[in-house]
Amino acid sequence: MLQPARDMLILGTSPNVGAPLYERVGPRRALATWRRAPIAGGVRFDALTDDLALLLDMHSGIRSAVILYGETHPDRCFADPAGSEKLNVDSIRRAIDILRARGVFIVFLSSQFVFDGEVGNYVETDPANPILLYGAQKIRVERHLQESCERYAILRLSKSYAETPGDGTMLCAWVDEIMGGVRRIRCATDQIFSPILVSDIVAAILAVIEGECRGLYHLCAPGAYRRIEMLEILIAALSRHFPVAVDIEPCSIRDFDLPEPRPLDVSMQPAKLLAAIGLRFDSIEEACRRIAGRIAAARV
């Protein structure tokens, strides 16, 4: 039987965002690329050595592409400026040029780290001023899209988290520590962001593609949270079900020995995106209530 042509390309099926996106869309509609770990129904693609044009020749039905791959850890970008520049800037610009020439709608995942964190609550018209190399690389790709393309969306993503026990994302990592008997957690009081649930990221990407929402958007949940506040919200949610004996040791993000100092307040506002796609995003309180409820149910 003839297979329907896949019309969406997921470039770099990253564990945090790409895999849940692919799971939601499915292999009949999306072509997912992988580099090291094979994905069922996907194709191997190394952005540094493989030719995207050849891949598109073999899959001529592609109408939209979500660019997710890259060196996404700021410290690793800083440790290898030339290597990360090749991957995060040069190869992505090349991919953009190839996709644009074929009339593909491009969705590029940028980052909250395009801001210096001096002000917070950023909207799309606020000037970007990255202090991390990773953020500067994202800005170079943003500029390339803005200067060379019409059919694109830049989604500046805040910190993502999920709700699956053991997934290693922020809330679940704390849950693992607490349930594993850790009695003291060190947590920064001065780092502020607008974290967003992965399922909301996936829904937003799909809505952006569906509506071909063009331009620059902030992809984050409403609200600005200190890291320590998020831990407090989680502990309060767990404490409604069972006693939680854990002390929080407040500290500064600057106390961690990081090669590049982190911007402090990278909270953003999602109003422009929410108006464009007509969705609502869950709050950290809602997510904590669900996580705590699941853990309590599993304990009985």
Ligand SMILES: NC(=O)c1ccc[n+]([C@@H]2O[C@H](COP(=O)([O-])OP(=O)(O)OC[C@H]3O[C@@H](n4cnc5c(N)ncnc54)[C@H](OP(=O)(O)O)[C@@H]3O)[C@@H](O)[C@H]2O)c1
């Ligand atoms: N997750 C967040 O909280 C967050 C926040 C802000 C922005 N973002 C942005 O959102 C996007 C997705 O983030 P993520 O956290 O899901 O990413 P991630 O988990 O770090 O995954 C990065 C992906 O890039 C792939 N990759 C690395 N080198 C490659 C190469 N040479 N060719 C092809 N693929 C290569 C990796 O594949 P292998 O593992 O096989 O090498 C991996 O699948 C990224 O652009 C990131 O900058 C994420």
